[in-house]
Amino acid sequence: MPIHKPDRVLLHHVPLKFVRSKVAGGGRKGVDAAIPLVPFIDFLITLVVFLLSSFSASGELLSQRPNLVMPTAANTDELELAPIVAIDARVVTLDGRRMADTPTLAATAGVERIEQLVQDLETLRRNWAILHAREPFPGTVVVQADRSIDFRVVKKVMFSAAQAGYANVSFAVNNSGE
Numbered sequence: 215m216p217i218h219k220p221d222r223v224l225l226h227h228v229p230l231k232f233v234r235s236k237v238a239g240g241g242r243k244g245v246d247a248a249i250p251l252v253p254f255i256d257f258l259i260t261l262v263v264f265l266l267s268s269f270s271a272s273g274e275l276l277s278q279r280p281n282l283v284m285p286t287a288a289n290t291d292e293l294e295l296a297p298i299v300a301i302d303a304r305v306v307t308l309d310g311r312r313m314a315d316t317p318t319l320a321a322t323a324g325v326e327r328i329e330q331l332v333q334d335l336e337t338l339r340r341n342w343a344i345l346h347a348r349e350p351f352p353g354t355v356v357v358q359a360d361r362s363i364d365f366r367v368v369k370k371v372m373f374s375a376a377q378a379g380y381a382n383v384s385f386a387v388n389n390s391g392e
Contacts, residue, residue, distance in 0.1 A: 285361040287387040296354040297338050301363050308334050320364045328374040335378035355380040
């Protein structure tokens, strides 16, 4: 038996011409593909509108806790990008993570450190120093406190922030616009 050049032989015994042409590679694909541009443009416009509406150049707080009623003030400045310590009637949080219970902190009159808050702020400070090696550390923390919170809790939070190296404390308030 002589040696033949390898060729496609699968389903060549089928007597239908269109099957043989498809199997043998005779089927051709179209060279132009239709790209649906209208849905793509709609998606891009929606994405741009969403990004523009959620962008904040002024540094305002975008995530005010729903059960937090902040005080109002007439003389305000723009907020800087800094860790946010939120104090409401139930819990003290740092950037959304629970640090301590507010009733427990309000129960004692002495000034003591909130250890979890100090540790997390020191971690944020070390991370900032790694990312901004040539700049001096600003030491800014934003306190977002409910206006009905006992001052002893706010004092403990400020003391803990100072212990972690954050001496510049800013209070988040609602601008009265006067």
